[in-house]
Amino acid sequence: xxxTEDYRRREESITLSAEPAGEGETHELLSLNIGPHHPAxxxxxxxxxxxxxxxxxxxxxxxxxxxxxxEKTAEDKSYWKVIPVIERMDYVSYYxxxxxxxxxxxxxxxxxxxxxxxxLRVLHLELNxxxxxxxxxxxxMLDIGALSVFFYCFRERERVLDLFEFSSGQxxxxxxxxxxxxxEDIPRGFAEKVRQFCKEMPTRADQYADLLEKNQIVIExxxxxxxxxxxxxxxxxxxxPLLRAAGNPWDLRKAHPYSSYDHFDFKVPVGTVxxxxxxYRVRHAEIYESVKIVEQALDGLPEGPFVTPDRKVALPPxxxxxxxxxxxxxxxxxxxxxxxxxPGEAYYxxxxxxxxxxxxxxxxxxxxxxxVHMRDPSFSNLQALAPMARDGYIADLIASLAMLDxxxxxIDR
Amino acid sequence: MPDATGLxxxxxxxxxxxxxxxxxxxxxxxxxxxxxxPAKTHxxxxxxxxxxxxxxASLHGVDYYPEEPRLGVLYELLDMQTxxxxxxxxxVHTDDPKIPTVVDxxxxxxxxxxxxxxxxxxVFDGHPDLRRILMPEDYEGHPQRRDFPIGGEPVLFxxxxxxNYGKWQ
Amino acid sequence: MExxxxxxxxxxxxxxxxxxxxxxxxxxEELERYVEERVLLTTVDKAVAWGRGNSIYPLTFGLACCxxxxxxxxxxxxxxxxxxxxxxxxxxxxxxxxxLSGRVSIKMAPVIRRxxxxxxxxxxAISMGACCSSMGVFNNYALVPSDKFxxxxxxxxxCPPRPEALLHGILRLRDKIQGHRREGWRERYDAIGTExxxxxxxxx
Numbered sequence: 001x002x003x004t005e006d007y008r009r010r011e012e013s014i015t016l017s018a019e020p021a022g023e024g025e026t027h028e029l030l031s032l033n034i035g036p037h038h039p040a041x042x043x044x045x046x047x048x049x050x051x052x053x054x055x056x057x058x059x060x061x062x063x064x065x066x067x068x069x070x071e072k073t074a075e076d077k078s079y080w081k082v083i084p085v086i087e088r089m090d091y092v093s094y095y096x097x098x099x100x101x102x103x104x105x106x107x108x109x110x111x112x113x114x115x116x117x118x119x120l121r122v123l124h125l126e127l128n129x130x131x132x133x134x135x136x137x138x139x140x141m142l143d144i145g146a147l148s149v150f151f152y153c154f155r156e157r158e159r160v161l162d163l164f165e166f167s168s169g170q171x172x173x174x175x176x177x178x179x180x181x182x183x184e185d186i187p188r189g190f191a192e193k194v195r196q197f198c199k200e201m202p203t204r205a206d207q208y209a210d211l212l213e214k215n216q217i218v219i220e221x222x223x224x225x226x227x228x229x230x231x232x233x234x235x236x237x238x239x240x241p242l243l244r245a246a247g248n249p250w251d252l253r254k255a256h257p258y259s260s261y262d263h264f265d266f267k268v269p270v271g272t273v274x275x276x277x278x279x280y281r282v283r284h285a286e287i288y289e290s291v292k293i294v295e296q297a298l299d300g301l302p303e304g305p306f307v308t309p310d311r312k313v314a315l316p317p318x319x320x321x322x323x324x325x326x327x328x329x330x331x332x333x334x335x336x337x338x339x340x341x342x343p344g345e346a347y348y349x350x351x352x353x354x355x356x357x358x359x360x361x362x363x364x365x366x367x368x369x370x371x372v373h374m375r376d377p378s379f380s381n382l383q384a385l386a387p388m389a390r391d392g393y394i395a396d397l398i399a400s401l402a403m404l405d406x407x408x409x410x411i412d413r
Numbered sequence: 414m415p416d417a418t419g420l421x422x423x424x425x426x427x428x429x430x431x432x433x434x435x436x437x438x439x440x441x442x443x444x445x446x447x448x449x450x451p452a453k454t455h456x457x458x459x460x461x462x463x464x465x466x467x468x469x470a471s472l473h474g475v476d477y478y479p480e481e482p483r484l485g486v487l488y489e490l491l492d493m494q495t496x497x498x499x500x501x502x503x504x505v506h507t508d509d510p511k512i513p514t515v516v517d518x519x520x521x522x523x524x525x526x527x528x529x530x531x532x533x534x535x536v537f538d539g540h541p542d543l544r545r546i547l548m549p550e551d552y553e554g555h556p557q558r559r560d561f562p563i564g565g566e567p568v569l570f571x572x573x574x575x576x577n578y579g580k581w582q
Numbered sequence: 583m584e585x586x587x588x589x590x591x592x593x594x595x596x597x598x599x600x601x602x603x604x605x606x607x608x609x610x611e612e613l614e615r616y617v618e619e620r621v622l623l624t625t626v627d628k629a630v631a632w633g634r635g636n637s638i639y640p641l642t643f644g645l646a647c648c649x650x651x652x653x654x655x656x657x658x659x660x661x662x663x664x665x666x667x668x669x670x671x672x673x674x675x676x677x678x679x680x681x682l683s684g685r686v687s688i689k690m691a692p693v694i695r696r697x698x699x700x701x702x703x704x705x706x707a708i709s710m711g712a713c714c715s716s717m718g719v720f721n722n723y724a725l726v727p728s729d730k731f732x733x734x735x736x737x738x739x740x741c742p743p744r745p746e747a748l749l750h751g752i753l754r755l756r757d758k759i760q761g762h763r764r765e766g767w768r769e770r771y772d773a774i775g776t777e778x779x780x781x782x783x784x785x786x
Contacts, residue, residue, distance in 0.1 A: 036693050037643060039672035044645060044690060064547040065690040066646050068713075069564075069724035072557055085719055091647035107442050135650065154657030172647060172742055237469055237521030255496050344441045347489055347500065349470065358471055358489070370559075375471035375489070379528075380521050409646050412547055412687070548724075549689045556723055564723030568716065 029057065036065045040143045040398060043408030045382075047397075054393050059386045067412040074372040078338030079105055079179060082369060086359075087173045089374055090410035092135050095121075095128040096352040098177040100359035100374065103258065103348035105179045108341050108363050111313060116304040117181030118260040123194070123297040124167070124176060125259075126290040130201065131160040132353040133283050133290075137208065140280075140402035144221055149211055156204055159197055166190050179339075180314040181307030191298055198295050205287045222277040226388040226400035229274060236387075237380035240355025241286065242404065245271035245278035252351035264296050279403040286353075313339050338367040347375075354378050354405055376410035420445040423464075423499070431456040439502075446500040451486075454503045455513040458488060462518060466490035466499060469515070472525035474533040478559035482506045484533050488515070505535060514539040532557035628761060634678075634704065635759035638752075641677035642670045643697070645684025648711035651742040652683045660745035667752065674700040679755070681748075682728050685713035691726045698732050706759070708751055709734045712741045 030051045036044040044065035050058040070089050074082045086101045087094040099121060106113060113121075138153030161171040167186050168174040176183050212218045230246040243250055251268045253261040269285035271278030307314040315334055316327035333339075341363035349358035355377025362371040381404055388404070389397040417440045424447060428435045434453035439446040449457050471489040482504040490499050503512055514537040515522045526537045527546040534555040537543060545552060554561055602608050603616055640662075644652055655662045662668055671677040674697045686694060698707065707728075712718035714728040715737040728734055735758060738751035768774050 036690065037674075037697055039642060043649070044693075064545075064549070065687060065693070066685060067547040067687045067689065067724050068646075068685050068720050069556065069722040070720065072561075072563060072724075073720050073722050075559075076563055088647055088719060092650060107444075110442060139653070151658055154654060155659070158654070158657070158659045171744065172651065234468060235520050237519065250493060255493075345446070345475075346442060346444060347471070347498070349498075356470060360471070360473060360475075360487070360489075362475055371475045373471075373473045373475075375473065379524060383521050383524055552688075562723070563721075565721035565725075566717050566727055568721075 028052065040401065042139065042143075042401060042406055045401075045406060045408055045411075047385075047401075049389075049394070049397065051394070056389050056392055056394060056397050059389050059397070061382055061385060063382070063408070063411050065412065066408050068409075070413045071372050071374070075369060078367045079341060079369060080334070080338050082372060083178065084173065084175050086372065086374065087175065088409070089413055090352065090354070090357070090376060090378070090407050091172070092407055093128055093132045093352050093354070093357075094173050095124050095177060096350060096357050097359075097374065098175070099125060099259070100348055100350050100352075100357050101361065101372065102177050102179050103350065104346040104359045104361040105341065105363075105369075107346040107348055108344050108361060109179070109313060109339075111180055111308050111310055113181055113259070114305045114308060115260065115302045116185075117306050117308075119297050119301050120182050120186065120306060121177060121259050122261060122264070123294055123301075124164070124182075126293045126297070127160055127163060127194075129290045129353050130287055130294075131157055133287050134160070136283060136353070136405045140405070141212070141218075143398055143402040144218065146212065146215070146218065149208060152204070152208060152211070156201065163190070163194060163197060166193060178307060178314065180310065181305070183307075185306045191301075194294060194298055198291050198298075201291050202288055205284065209284060219277070221395065221399050222275070222280055222403070224273070224275050224277075225392060225396040226276045226279075226403065227274050228384060228387045232387055233384055236383045238355065238384045240351070240353070240377050240381070241279060241282045242355070242381055242384060244269065245282045246274035247272060252349060252356060256349075258348075258350060263300065264293050266290075266293050266296075276399050276403040283353075283405075340365060340367050341369075349375070352377055354407065354410070355381060357410075374410070374413060376413065378406045378408075378410045382406050382411060416440075417445075420447070420499075423447065423461075427457055427460055430460050444498070444500065446502050448502050448504070451503040451505050451512045454486075454488070454501065455515060455518075457501060458490070458515055459518065461490055461499065461501070465492045465494060466497070468493055469519040469522060470498070472515075472522050472529065474529040474535060474557070476533060476557065476559045477504070484510055484535055484558075486512055486529060486535055507534070510535045511538055513537070516540055531555070534558070631760050635756040636666050637669075638667050638679045638706070638756070638759075639669050639671050639677045640667055640679045640681055641674055641697070641701070642672050643680055643683065645682070645686065645690070646713070648683035648713070648742045651745055651748065652681060652710065655745045655748055660749055662749065662752070665749075665753070665756070674698075675702060677701060678704065679706050679708065679752075681708045681710050682714045682734075683710040683742075685711075685718065685720065686726050686728050687724050688726055691731050694728075695731050706735045706755055707732060708736045708738060708748075708755060710738045710740075710748055710751070711743060712739055715739060 032049050032051055034047040034049060036046045046062040048060045049056050070085055073085050077085060083098055083101060087098050089097050134153040134157045138150040141149040164174055165171050167190055168176040228246065230248050233243050233246050239250060247270060249268055249270045254268055266289045269282045271282050311330040316331055320327040321331055343363055343365045345362045347358055347360045349356050357377055358375035360373040361369050364370040385401060385404055388400040420438050420440055424435045424438045431453050434449050434457050435447055436450055437448040468491040469488060470491045473487055475485040475487060477483055477485055483506060485502055485504045488501040505512060512535060514526060524546060526540055527543060529535050530537060530543050531545040531547050532555060544550060599616060608616060654660060680698060709715045709728045717725055717727055719741060736751045736755045738748055740747050
């Protein structure tokens with residue numbers, strides 16, 4: 001049949017390289033719009049892909065479809081009130097956003113966070129890291145086609161959200177971190193529930209690995225696709241699991257420990273090849289490490305105040321309001337105007353599940369910040385999509401996008 | 414972070430290497446900032462890159478509204494070998510907001526520079542594709558400047574629910 | 583020997599009746615009563631509305647944080663499949679319900695409008711979360727309340743609304759489709775006309 005013969009011959013002529021095809025064949029480049037609304041559940045990202053047959057030659061991402069003006073809104077509110085606004089930026093890892101901002105403000109104020117608050121922060125951060133990796137796992141496997149993993153991961157996620165609801169009252173966007181510490185101490189029974197969760201989580205993570213690791217389709221889709229070398233990633237400003245999968249063991253928790261991460265003993269998983277399979281393995285291994293950190297945080301939780309005793313910055317405890325006049329005045333001042341921060345600029349970087357999340361705060365002496373900028377990891381990681389997807393098939397593009405873990409709320413802010 | 418003396422040493426070396434570039438230094442709460450002349454930022458960053466600060470962690474803009482020059486562009490550099498951070502700040506006026514681009518040294522500066530252009534109006538000379546990235550392409554105005562109004566819709570209560578924002582009929 | 587018979591259970595009674603009907607052994611009134619007990623008369627509209635309400639196909643449309651909570655209603659704990667809505671379609675041409683979950687920015691509003699236009703009648707829209715119903719946490723230049731560009735049937739408040747709250751919103755929409763329109767609180771408590779508008783001399 002000449003039709004199929006022709007087609008097969010044309011297929012052979014499209015090699016996975018950028019060299020021009022010989023013998024007078026022309027490149028037929030098709031611009032395809034993978035529009036803001038698409039079945040891949042990664043938010044509203046628009047990709048204009050230039051295709052040659054089924055091979056992707058170039059990608060241009062267009063973002064801005066969830067731009068919320070968070071940074072501008074933050075300039076309008078007092079420092080305390082910015083925390084709920086800034087939490088909604090990277091909407092899966094909300095504790096990290098809050099910590100980056102609180103850390104920056106604490107640097108500007110020059111106050112010390114008490115050790116109990118630091119341990120509680122680490123506990124919640126690592127639980128949030130587990131939760132973020134579970135969401136990533138569920139949705140990325142949904143993109144690749146393994147539907148049942150989605151249900152398993154979200155079942156675990158409900159357990160983590162129950163723990164968050166136990167400690168702070170809200171499932172998402174809990175406003176638990178405050179400038180100077182945390183909002184409230186953990187209730188009775190929280191430690192047991194967390195220990196139970198930590199006992200079961202590694203078995204569950206093993207179950208996910210069992211579902212996927214020996215599956216031929218998953219391995220073929222993920223192995224050796226989307227390979228980018230380390231130097232390209234460093235030039236693009238990529239950090240986090242993507243960089244670790246490419247072989248560079250850069251983790252801010254180890255390199256520049258903040259909030260007493262140096263008290264904990266954990267390993268940083270590093271990949272070798274830098275393909276999608278390595279990215280999946282790195283994030284999967286990070287779940288186990290986070291469980292270890294949570295257990296250590298619970299075992300070593302020190303006694304003490306959960307928020308800085310400086311009443312000019314943190315709200316006094318409620319029982320003091322009935323007895324002390326000063327506490328009442330401080331409470332009033334903090335709730336109406338808020339605390340003033342001496343002029344200066346601070347940049348506080350932390351390690352979020354996607355990479356280096358930094359918060360830049362400029363204070364001009366008043367009760368409202370003059371500029372809040374979040375350096376979002378996904379914003380820089382998205383630029384790595386072009387080298388990852390070049391010269392691969394569309395299916396590899398979807399797999400690379402899934403393994404990149406972009407969160408559009410962080411990208412668009 | 415380089416401490417205060419280390420920062421002064423850097424400033425000295427950089428003014429010798431690139432003339433008239435360093436306008437001042439700042440060291441506040443452990444954070445080292447070098448204020449540079451806008452036209453010379455590319456050269457300064459190249460020198461710093463040679464000294465080991467090979468990772469551009471963040472490129473963002475700030476509007477120092479009542480103080481002139483108004484628009485600042487900040488480059489946060491990171492040295493991964495010694496875990497050192499340094500900031501380079503360049504300030505431009507609104508009537509001539511031009512700065513050379515660093516996309517040739519760090520391709521990852523592409524999107525952040527477009528964002529600074531979109532939000533503040535700073536034009537990066539030599540940028541391959543300087544268009545708006547977060548706002549729609551035909552938007553007028555630079556939203557994150559301090560004199561841009563915050564906007565928004567009025568909150569609907571019973572007394573104003575009929576004449577407000579035209580609920581879809 | 584007298585065997586004591588237990589009175590026949592309800593199920594057994596119905597079973598014997600059914601057996602007699604199938605054999606044609608029921609007398610005329612018995613047959614009429616049998617049929618009346620088992621036939622439902624309604625209008626076509628109501629039947630169709632009942633069917634539509636129980637098989638809504640939501641569109642997979644997530645924008646921001648509320649999208650994560652919307653994914654949890656597909657997930658096991660708060661399960662939307664028990665109501666029959668687990669068929670989430672990715673293409674607007676096959677979906678009837680668009681759940682706007684998350685903040686609608688000005689760049690996205692025309693896209694959503696186009697998606698809504700591509701859906702076939704009858705179609706419904708739920709505005710989930712505070713950001714699209716009103717402006718939510720972010721009352722600024724970049725957001726558009728969804729009421730401004732498309733008709734919305736149900737608004738679900740919350741930031742983000744719990745999955746149970748979203749389910750409640752979807753069930754209210756189902757009631758609306760099926761015709762038992764649950765009244766707003768003003769009608770339920772007979773409180774129309776009791777608003778006090780400051781500065782308005784016409785109110786009582």
